[in-house]
Amino acid sequence: MTSTTRTTSTTRSRARGATEAAAAQSLTLTDLVKVYRGREVVPAVKGINLAIEAGELVALLGPSGCGKTTTLRMIAGLETVTGGSIRIGDREVSQLPAAKRGVGVGFESYALYPPMSVRENLLYGLKARKVKGAEQTVAAISRRLELDDMLELRPAGLSSGQKQRVALARALVRNPPVLLLDEPLSHLDASARQRVRRELKVLQREFGYTTIVVTHDQVEALSLADRLAVMDAGVVQQFGTPDEVFDDPANLFVAQFVGEPQINVLRGIARVRDGGVQVEIGADAGGLETTVDAATSGLQDGATVDVGVRPQDCVIGGADGDGIAATVAYFEHLLEFGLLTGTVPGLEDGLVVQTPAADSYRTDQRVIVTAPPERVYLFDAESGDRLR
Ligand SMILES: Nc1ncnc2c1ncn2[C@@H]1O[C@H](COP(=O)(O)OP(=O)(O)O)[C@@H](O)[C@H]1O
Ligand SMILES: [Mg+2]
Structure with missing residues (x-):
């Protein structure tokens, strides 16, 4: 175990061949519920439904405490299920012990064995299961995750970012049909995070593990995922492609x-007119056109709504009455675009507009802001539900 294995393209392809056995499987969560009953009763997961295809990479994205880790731990078999079902392929696994589920995990806490070197940590699970080509697999994955220089070190000698990469490598070398990763890149610095993220995506594609990556970082979720499940308060709020x-x-x-x-x-x-809906913003500041249908949305003339419009969709220009009248509070030149923050009479928060890089605005300048009607979203002012 002490010899240095040089990774060549041959060992890499052999490693791949050696680990190709595990076929990706679909993962289906139905009405999955978790209530923690300790000193307090905590409803952590409130009925999750997700149908993840074989080989798909899904990101669970949401704020701290929304139930991401609990969901992953239930799938892995590290936490009991209060209700609902978990199917891997066509097997119901929610009552099976963790070891029988065919699930690989990389959790935020590294759980590396302190007396073993990095190489031994990576080999450990494979040797125990007498996996063929274990050394080559470890060499190949180590190289891809930039661990070559630390293979002979013990975990105590590693930085938190390095430990996290080892933990990720350990989950990957097992080549499980279902791979669960909880904040796998959270301890890496910005540049390592970007490189490892790319490599993770490439490896996932190559090996085809059905993968769930938990993250609270939207850039990570958007760049990695085939589809994202956006979670809040124990509920999946939306499941779809990044777009x-x-x-x-x-x-x-x-x-x-x-x-x-x-x-x-x-x-x-x-304001309901001819079956369509326009919105008046602020105190006499003008308004925006939308594509919302009065009948479908059930909106009554005069109803209060929340209007959502992305800075990227805002356009400056037009005459009074075409859009929202705003006064420039400040303007920042960034490299690839500008960011204008305007005040709008009657609104507490500023209105942020992303402008072309070549544009320039001065403080106190008056501007008219419009947006394409199909990019102006309306939400129920009480429930936050989208009105269409
Ligand atoms: N072992 C536990 N006992 C009691 N409550 C827990 C336990 N683990 C997590 N929770 C609670 O369940 C909720 C969801 O937690 P978690 O799944 O860790 O969220 P996330 O990973 O999205 O940050 C939180 O309110 C958290 O405090
Ligand atoms: Mg968590």
């Missing part, structure tokens, strides 16, 4: 959680 979630948010929570800079949310009054 679907960004372009067609199901509710105000999703609209605000995904997108950078954050979507503008403005108080508005609905």
Whole structure:
């Protein structure tokens, strides 16, 4: 175990061949519920439904405490299920012990064995199961995750980012049909995070593990995932491709959680005209056209709504009455675009507009802001539900 294995393209392809046995499987969660009953009763997961296809990479994205880790631990068999079912392929696994589920896990806490070197940590599970080509697999994955220099070190000698990469490698070398990763890149610095993220995606594609990556970082979720499940308060708020979630948010929570800079949310009054809906914004500041249908949305003339419009969709220009009148509070030149923050009479929050890089605005300048009607979202002012 002490010899240095040089990774060549041959060992890499052999390693791949050696680990190809596990076929990806679909993963289906139905009405999955978890209530923790300790000193307090905590309803952590409140009925989750997700149908994940074989070989798909899904990101569970949501704020701290929304139930992401609990969901993953139930799938892995590390936490009992209060209700509902978990199917891997066509097997119901929710009552099976963890070891019988065919699930690989990489959790936020590294759980590396301190007396073993990195190489031994990576080999450990494979040797125990007498997996063929274990050394080659470990060499190949180590190289891809930039662990070559630390294979002979013990975990205590590693930084938190390095430990996390080892933990990720350990989950990957097992080549499980279902792979669950909880915040796998959270301890890496920005540049390592980007490289490892790319490599993780490539490896996932190559080996085809059905994968769930838990993250609270939307950039990570958007860049990795085939589909994202946006969670809040123990509930999946929306499950869709990154584009679907960004372009067609199901509710105000999703609209605000995904997108950078954050979507503008403005108080508005609905005006129903000819079956369509326009919104008046602020105190006599003008308004925006929408594609919302009065009948479908059930909106009454004069109803209060929350209007969502992304900074990227805002356009400056037009005459009074065409859009929202705003006064420039400040303007920042960034490299690839500008960011204008305007004040709108009657609104507490500023209105943020992303402008072309070549544009320039001065403080106190008056501007008219419009947006394409199909990019102006309306939400119920009480429930946050999308109105269409
Ligand atoms: N072992 C536990 N006992 C009691 N409550 C827990 C336990 N683990 C997590 N929780 C609670 O369940 C909720 C969801 O937690 P968690 O799944 O860790 O969220 P996330 O991973 O999204 O941050 C939180 O309110 C958390 O405090
Ligand atoms: Mg967590």
